[in-house]
Amino acid sequence: MVVGVLALQGSFNEHIAVLKRLGVKGVEVRKPEQLLNVSSLIIPGGESTTMAKLAELHNLFPALREFVQMGKPVWGTCAGLIFLANKATGQKTGGQKLIGGLDCTVHRNFFGSQIQSFETELPIPQVVAEEGGPPSFRAVFIRAPAILDVGPDVEVLADIPLSAIETINSNPAIQKEEDSTESGKKVIVAVKQGNLLATAFHPELTADTRWHSYFLKMVPEIEEGTSDIVSTSTSN
Numbered sequence: 001m002v003v004g005v006l007a008l009q010g011s012f013n014e015h016i017a018v019l020k021r022l023g024v025k026g027v028e029v030r031k032p033e034q035l036l037n038v039s040s041l042i043i044p045g046g047e048s049t050t051m052a053k054l055a056e057l058h059n060l061f062p063a064l065r066e067f068v069q070m071g072k073p074v075w076g077t078c079a080g081l082i083f084l085a086n087k088a089t090g091q092k093t094g095g096q097k098l099i100g101g102l103d104c105t106v107h108r109n110f111f112g113s114q115i116q117s118f119e120t121e122l123p124i125p126q127v128v129a130e131e132g133g134p135p136s137f138r139a140v141f142i143r144a145p146a147i148l149d150v151g152p153d154v155e156v157l158a159d160i161p162l163s164a165i166e167t168i169n170s171n172p173a174i175q176k177e178e179d180s181t182e183s184g185k186k187v188i189v190a191v192k193q194g195n196l197l198a199t200a201f202h203p204e205l206t207a208d209t210r211w212h213s214y215f216l217k218m219v220p221e222i223e224e225g226t227s228d229i230v231s232t233s234t235s236n
């Protein structure tokens, strides 16, 4: 078994490259039957409306939903998080098809448009800290969503204080959401719910492999060290 990476659009190559650096084989998934040959799935960042249209075109929705419901590990980053959410709000969400399964409401483009993309140091969550390394990680937010509320089975791994983001004061949409969130100060940017992991940022665009290592630990076959592990001597 190998790790599948949904390769319809977005940063799938970057995820496959990180998996390779960790000595794990990642394969591109574009057709429903390819999901039968992977132990787990990463849904990359990109543009969730486009991804949904392509998934529809390739008749992937039933197989993706079944994969999630079977309890196979699935990690959505950014657009992938939106794709996994039960509900999406914010810009251009009308009629947008989602895989669902992750009991949360996600707000698309929460932090603003492309120009308001940002990077920030976030404390590494306890679970990921088990991988070792520095106490924080570089979180890259590109037209990123934020999670506004979560169901009872969802574990919040990381949130972000809105005051920490330079761009927020110039973004009226964020100010509005800030007022309407319960804490008034933070939004959720990483969660886990059983077999599902979701991050609003892009670990695959940094040199920090700890989020990928953490996800791989959710994949029993890999944890047990089976033939998924490829020779690291070929990795760059």
Ligand code: GLN
Pocket: 044, 045, 046, 047, 048, 049, 077, 078, 079, 080, 082, 108, 109, 142, 143, 144, 145
């Ligand atoms: N804003 C994008 C969307 O709504 C997500 C951006 C990303 O994946 N970096 O789909």
